Amino acid sequence: MTATIAPSHDSHDAGVPDEVRAPRAVSVLRGYRFELVKLVSQWRIRLVIVVCWIAPALFVAAVSQQGSLPVDTLFGRWMHATGWAGPLVVLGFAGTWALPLLTSLVAGDVFASEDRLGTWRHLLVAVRSPRRIFAAKALASLTVILLLVVGLVCSGAVGGVLAVGNHPLVGLDGHLLSAGDAASRVFLAWACALAPTLALAAIGLLGSVTLGRSPMGLLLPALVALAMQLAQMLPLPVAVRLALPGYAFISWNGLFTSTAQLGPLLIGIVVSVVWAVVATALAYVLFLRRDFTNLTDDSSPRRALVAGVLPLAGLLAVTIGVVAVATTAKGSGIEQIKVERSVATAFAHLYPQQADELNRPAVTEAQLKASAACTKGDVADGAQGAGNDWRCVVSWHLPDVAATGTAIYQLDVTPDGRYVADGDGPKEVNGYFLVRTPIGDAPNPLWQFDGNVELLGTTKG
Template sequence: MTHTATGRDTATGHNAVAVATHTAGHHERARRPGTLTVLRWEVAKLAAQARARYLLLGCLIVPPVIVAVFTGQQPPSDTIYGRHIHESGLADALLILAFAHQWLLPLLASLVAGDIFANEDGHGTWKTILTRSASRGQIFAAKTLTAAGFNLLALLVLAASTIAGSLLIVGTQPLPGLSGQLIPAGTALPLVAAAWATAIAPLLGFTALALLLSVLSRNPTAGVAAPVVLGFAMQLLSTLGGLDLARRLLLTTGFEAWHGLFTQQRFTGPIVQAGAVAAGWAVVCLLIGYLALRRRDVIGG
């Protein structure tokens, strides 16, 4: 009888341990935040940064100021749509787009993305993040979505402010096309909006590049500055002769894809190609960045 009771007690003890272990595991899974929760943390952190708010404010205020300055200046005839800035407000919107792709859009893409991972290294906050039971994959996805979402919002604000400010200050006159044709304002306005939309793909490509450099450099300054420098290098490379294939694979080439929308016979091949190139850059950069973050020791940071 004693032996039987002891065996029963032992079995009961094992069952209790199993139940306790299962319950603990269940509670652990219940406490583990989802990716959306981690995303909300990242969005809240970004929204609390004065830099992000000032950047959006600059995208809203600066374009109309530039257009107003253009109205009192000699037209820059050596720049695409430069000689038409006094003829149509839509020409001003396209001139600013052409100017923005040279340095502003790569900078815009990297200001948040180039800092979002390296900032954790700089402040030594990786331990705090990882003790929230969030996986590195969740953190990487949340930071990537936060940076991409912010950059898209900034581009939207910049485009809307530029187009609206140009129309209000200069006017809604017909837009001269790149083939010499005159495009009615009602037709030209959607085309100008579409031209700004073509910047989405290369902007996201530069965002992915900045995220990668943020992970690898662990330095906010390098993460922000390096994509801009690489953007300049791509533009210089694209001016060299005999490198047509290489030029097509550059992210900066996608910023010029909108030109085909304003010719007599419109063509969208460069826009499709730019989207494919940007997607390739984004996939490669994000994959390398994720693997680098997953494999390296961040606990010591």
């Protein structure tokens, strides 16, 4: 594509000879439109836009009609029950793979493409302001990224609702969200995921500026996201986990509990925004200091280390310290009393649903008085940490029944606090069997369910 930005002249310059007119910089708005046209004119950007607006709908519709569901993905087990589970499954995949790759493709290449084509001098002659060039390129890449994100969420939501229906959604603690409430929380979860997406985009801008035509600049957001994902799988202290800018890709699940777990989510958003601002500022300063008269001055490993890696490493250290001081959670944040309270709450929410589906007498959560006693391996008191060796015994009471009911669950708790509870008897309570629901047969709701331990939750009460 060839495009030019014509220099602008004020009306009072009319009649002044060209040789004495002062050159004027092109406005940011005109530069932004120019850069946006350049981006969307690339065939790979057009292809990605089409994929983001179509592929999630097809994926959700296809998976929702399958006999087996992605139960290892958050809300995957509910894709037969409601169309609002689909966009949440897409969000889980997007936060792990799609969004880091998209930010690499757009923001990670927006400056490096000029290095590869050798067009910096032409662009500077046309715009006459490095500051406005940076602003125009940053805004154009942000616009394209927002367009891709909007496509992912809208496509996933439309595909899910059309394929399955606008039905209520079971939350992470077993409570039932109405269709309207589920829809609002789905879109809010995607909005929260914008914060870490912006952080990755800013890292992409920084890599594109510092590394020039080197392919490492293009891959930097994806590599940073991969490193953060690997870190989240480790048994890190809570302060370190929350200080990573990608944590908001995980903490949105706190929106889907009866009492929203907003603490980790808000911290993750603030941390991501801080990273986005700092990385963008570093990229801006480095861009203004660049010598555009030197065609070989497009990358410097030493400059990338001193001006890019070290400041971000320092930011991470400061963020960890601030989060550690501002929060009270210690260690992993996964503690026995929190696990017990979470399992008991989920069971109390799901039991009345099962009773209704089996046409049994109605019972309320208050009447059940459900409680849980959990152990981890051989540790019966003070157990903590992630692992697949958690075992919980849930107890409850039914009206006019003297005996106390009990059910056993095996838990696999991940380091970020999410767990899957697998029923281990008695079979008539939490075994596998089908129940009749308004939308057809479905597995016993007490057989397996997803839950979430709030890492910053209090251990009192």
